[in-house]
Amino acid sequence: MAHITLGGDPIETIGTLPSVGSKAPSFKITATDLSSKSLEDYKGSRLILNIFPSIDTGTCAKSVRTFNEKATQLENTKVLCISKDLPFALNRFCGAEGLDNVESLSDFKTGGFGKDYGITIKNGPLETLLSRCIVVTDKDGTILHTEQVSEIKDEPNYEAALDALK
Structure with a gap:
């Protein structure tokens, strides 16, 4: 299990x-x-999985905006923004922001994504949500880079994720 913090806790x-x-x-x-x-x-495409607790927080929203901007420069790469938010909330946010270079996806039905990737939060106020992580894969689905952000309120290292694709 990953030991992370939320506001230092x-x-x-x-x-x-x-x-x-x-x-x-x-x-x-x-x-x-x-x-x-x-x-x-997504077979045949390189992927950046931008995983976060909820689109309705400042840091999560900023990560989606930042990857939306960076995605325009990436060849054969899809950015998947994944949380347990309802699809309606994800759609509302991206529509209101005009974000069309990322794809928003929800793990709300079964939580299987969070379980299979080991990133479901086990305790604390965000229990059962997804922790803030980045996973980068090549076009064959091999993982090139991962980041488990140690403090949930912090942004991921965007440059490290992008550099993994170079």
């Missing part, structure tokens, strides 16, 4: 992120149009 996740060099675990999550999406749907 310790919390834990149910596991740890998959390791660099391993294959990304398959997933089935919900798109903003309520369709199901799986890892297979």
